[in-house]
Amino acid sequence: MKTSASVVRLVIIAIVVLALGGLAGWYYFLRGAEHQTGAQDAARGYGTTAPSFAGSTGSTNQNVISTLGEPVNETSSTSTTRLWEVSQVPVAGFGWVGSSTQPILYFVERSSGNVLEANTNGDMVMRLTDTLRPKIYQALVSRDGSIVERSIDDSGTIITFSGIAASSTDATSTPDSLQGNTLSQGITGIAADQSTDTLYFILPGPTGVSLVSTNWSGAKQKTLFSSSIEGWQLVAPGGGTVVLLQDPLDGVTGYAYSVQKTGSLSLLAEAPGLTVLPRSSGALLFGSSSNGTLSLYAQSAATAAPALLSIRTVADKCAWAPGAALTAYCAVPQSVPSQQFLDDRYKGLVHTSDQLYEVDASAASTTLFYDPRNDTSAPLDVEDMSIDPSGRYIALLNAADQSLWVLRIAQ
Amino acid sequence: MFAALPASAQVNFGGTSALTIVATPSHPSPGSVVTLTAQSPLLDLRDSDVEWTVNGKAAGSGQSISIKLGALGTQTAVGVSVSGVSGSDSTQLSIAPTSIDMLWEAVSYTPPFYQGRAVPTSGTTIRVLAIPHFVGPNGAIPASGITFTWKLNSAVDRAQSGVGESSAVFPAAVLYDTDNITVDAQTPDGSISGEGTLSIRTGDPELVLYEDSPLFGLMYHQALGASNTAAESETTFAAVPYFANADSANDPDLAYTWSVNGSPVATDAKDQSEITVDAQSAGVARIRLNISKLSDPFFGADGSWAVSFSAASGSSQNNVFQSPQSP
Numbered sequence: 161m162k163t164s165a166s167v168v169r170l171v172i173i174a175i176v177v178l179a180l181g182g183l184a185g186w187y188y189f190l191r192g193a194e195h196q197t198g199a200q201d202a203a204r205g206y207g208t209t210a211p212s213f214a215g216s217t218g219s220t221n222q223n224v225i226s227t228l229g230e231p232v233n234e235t236s237s238t239s240t241t242r243l244w245e246v247s248q249v250p251v252a253g254f255g256w257v258g259s260s261t262q263p264i265l266y267f268v269e270r271s272s273g274n275v276l277e278a279n280t281n282g283d284m285v286m287r288l289t290d291t292l293r294p295k296i297y298q299a300l301v302s303r304d305g306s307i308v309e310r311s312i313d314d315s316g317t318i319i320t321f322s323g324i325a326a327s328s329t330d331a332t333s334t335p336d337s338l339q340g341n342t343l344s345q346g347i348t349g350i351a352a353d354q355s356t357d358t359l360y361f362i363l364p365g366p367t368g369v370s371l372v373s374t375n376w377s378g379a380k381q382k383t384l385f386s387s388s389i390e391g392w393q394l395v396a397p398g399g400g401t402v403v404l405l406q407d408p409l410d411g412v413t414g415y416a417y418s419v420q421k422t423g424s425l426s427l428l429a430e431a432p433g434l435t436v437l438p439r440s441s442g443a444l445l446f447g448s449s450s451n452g453t454l455s456l457y458a459q460s461a462a463t464a465a466p467a468l469l470s471i472r473t474v475a476d477k478c479a480w481a482p483g484a485a486l487t488a489y490c491a492v493p494q495s496v497p498s499q500q501f502l503d504d505r506y507k508g509l510v511h512t513s514d515q516l517y518e519v520d521a522s523a524a525s526t527t528l529f530y531d532p533r534n535d536t537s538a539p540l541d542v543e544d545m546s547i548d549p550s551g552r553y554i555a556l557l558n559a560a561d562q563s564l565w566v567l568r569i570a571q
Numbered sequence: 572m573f574a575a576l577p578a579s580a581q582v583n584f585g586g587t588s589a590l591t592i593v594a595t596p597s598h599p600s601p602g603s604v605v606t607l608t609a610q611s612p613l614l615d616l617r618d619s620d621v622e623w624t625v626n627g628k629a630a631g632s633g634q635s636i637s638i639k640l641g642a643l644g645t646q647t648a649v650g651v652s653v654s655g656v657s658g659s660d661s662t663q664l665s666i667a668p669t670s671i672d673m674l675w676e677a678v679s680y681t682p683p684f685y686q687g688r689a690v691p692t693s694g695t696t697i698r699v700l701a702i703p704h705f706v707g708p709n710g711a712i713p714a715s716g717i718t719f720t721w722k723l724n725s726a727v728d729r730a731q732s733g734v735g736e737s738s739a740v741f742p743a744a745v746l747y748d749t750d751n752i753t754v755d756a757q758t759p760d761g762s763i764s765g766e767g768t769l770s771i772r773t774g775d776p777e778l779v780l781y782e783d784s785p786l787f788g789l790m791y792h793q794a795l796g797a798s799n800t801a802a803e804s805e806t807t808f809a810a811v812p813y814f815a816n817a818d819s820a821n822d823p824d825l826a827y828t829w830s831v832n833g834s835p836v837a838t839d840a841k842d843q844s845e846i847t848v849d850a851q852s853a854g855v856a857r858i859r860l861n862i863s864k865l866s867d868p869f870f871g872a873d874g875s876w877a878v879s880f881s882a883a884s885g886s887s888q889n890n891v892f893q894s895p896q897s898p
Contacts, residue, residue, distance in 0.1 A: 250787050250792075270787050270788075271786040271787050294786075294788075295786075295787060295788035297683070297684050297788060297791075298684060310684075311788075312683050312788070316683065316819050316820075318683050318684070387700065388698055388700050388738040389674050389675075389676055389698060389700045389738075390676065390698075391676045391688055391689060393686060406674055406676075406688070407676065407686060407687055407688040407689075408686070408687060408688060409687060409688035409690065412688070413673075414688075415672050415674060415702075424711070424713070425702065427672065427702075427704065430672065502687065503687050506685060506686045506687040507685070507687070507777075507779050507791075507794055507813065508779075508781070508790070508791050508792045508793050508794040509779065509794045509796075559792055560792070560793070561792075561793070562792055
């Protein structure tokens with residue numbers, strides 16, 4: 161009897177010890193998980209405060225501040241600075257939507273594929289979609305809010321998804337899903353014509369690549385051109401025009417062509433290390449990069465002679481302004497950090513600190529109009545510059561960290 | 572480019588005019604300046620009067636003249652007449668300026684979304700595309716109506732030549748050597764012709780290291796430099812062998828040899844382009860990488876990077892690093 165009591169006592173003690181051990185293990189497990197989550201949030205640039213995104217109008221700039229941290233030098237519409245850091249975390253792409261008097265910018269988070277809306281009226285940001293599409297490397301946004309998101313699958317193949325995000329006027333208080341279709345696999349290059357609701361993409365095949373046009377749902381596909389050369393970049397300046405640029409290489413002649421409706425090519429420009437920025441009217445900015453020397457040329461019309469501009473940059477860092485005047489804005493590196501500037505830039509090996517110039521392509525003149533150092537200590541290595549339809553704002557990515565910025569053009 | 576018109580010769584040799592016009596360059600482009608030189612094996616041109624006409628108008632005298640050609644699609648009729656004690660003769664030439672765009676790229680590895688051009692390294696091939704700009708009396712002549720003759724280092728490649736054969740593929744030269752590629756293009760009647768040339772050097776592949784973020788993916792926009800700082804104690808790095816003769820960064824033909832602070836690091840055979848460094852305390856990880864290919868002794872690339880890690884939270888270890896782990 162005494163032995164039985166001892167056994168029972170030992171069993172109870174063992175159960176208590178095991179229970180305590182289990183609780184301790186669970187405590188440390190949760191603590192570790194919490195630490196891991198915190199580290200991941202920190203890696204996203206997020207603070208510890210969870211975003212509320214509450215209210216009938218959705219997110220506010222305060223949400224952005226609590227989520228992403230304090231934007232640099234710009235937190236509210238009362239700010240006198242011209243520069244607004246819309247997103248500190250990497251952005252896959254963006255675009256101006258609608259044609260309202262107050263420009264609205266949609267952008268796609270690289271980590272989640274979520275679409276967010278940035279309103280220049282009050283510098284507010286609101287999350288539009290919550291459909292998780294992780295690791296988006298490139299995104300396009302059309303004027304009507306259609307979205308293209310591009311990622312890489314486990315086999316290294318590029319996946320291209322086309323969907324649509326609700327506009328803020330239709331949005332409920334909660335983010336919506338991003339619904340759409342997956343386009344052909346392996347698309348290597350893509351461009352959107354904002355004026356005709358057309359996507360152009362480069363699709364590899366067994367004997368080369370094809371240039372295909374389609375609408376944003378992937379329907380009405382039409383092959384426009386085929387080539388044994390596979391490395392092309394696409395630019396769609398509008399008006400149904402599409403321009404093919406051979407992948408640039410520093411110091412080696414590159415070619416850019418306008419693709420005719422017959423599928424034939426019309427040479428636009430050729431130069432070593434060629435980059436181009438066509439305009440639907442036929443005007444053109446093109447750049448040359450060779451041995452660390454950058455040159456930018458302006459053509460006021462397709463048949464006009466190119467004029468060398470005084471600024472040293474590449475056409476990748478320029479954007480045409482809307483309107484009849486041949487005005488463009490270009491970011492100009494204060495110094496060129498490499499003898500193979502384009503090659504090293506495309507590999508992410510070098511970055512620049514840029515100033516912004518206004519270019520009058522008709523007169524081939526340039527004017528310094530903004531130095532970001534006046535408003536931020538962050539060097540801005542400008543890429544994917546875009547001007548809103550009203551011509552009052554410039555949106556751009558900082559190539560160094562893929563952060564998104566908006567600059568008010570007028571002082 | 573050139574069409575010799577019937578010559579009205581007074582000094583003939585076997586029924587052929589003894590007077591010819593030589594143009595330099597032989598395939599002038601639109602708007603370019605071309606130098607025309609009269610030559611004759613029978614006439615003493617130095618002691619003769621040599622008169623030139625361009626499109627029927629007097630254009631100068633002397634054994635050579637220079638003229639500027641018109642735009643694509645224009646024809647320039649050049650005539651020369653010689654008279655002297657050694658005899659007299661005349662001939663004409665029609666010049667149609669042409670140009671050929673010579674596009675090329677290597678069939679070598681570049682990562683997804685890379686915007687630059689692939690260049691050749693050992694064992695790769697080069698694709699070439701000739702886009703001719705020929706304009707005849709009836710307008711632009713498509714490539715399908717033009718005969719292309721491809722040459723690699725002066726040797727004609729008959730298998731890739733022919734009517735409409737505007738593209739070709741050639742093996743890259745051996746390491747640090749150069750491929751000289753030429754294409755002669757002409758219309759079937761020979762009335763319009765042109766030439767394109769390329770010199771393409773074979774170089775080394777280039778190793779670039781990026782962080783592979785669990786949230787953002789490969790940070791292609793932020794390549795690691797010689798010295799770097801890691802934001803997290805455990806970081807995965809991915810090497811990209813730009814321009815390697817490979818289908819992907821993890822091509823099984825590539826052999827990656829990683830080391831961190833001198834210690835070899837084994838990686839997953841299916842994902843050998845990546846390593847994960849787990850730093851348990853502050854320090855500098857000196858990452859070295861060599862890539863080779865057993866089947867190609869000329870293929871190789873090296874890289875080294877220093878990455879500073881700050882102290883990992885919760886760690887009390889004095890060791891700079893725990894043993895690096897494969898992902």
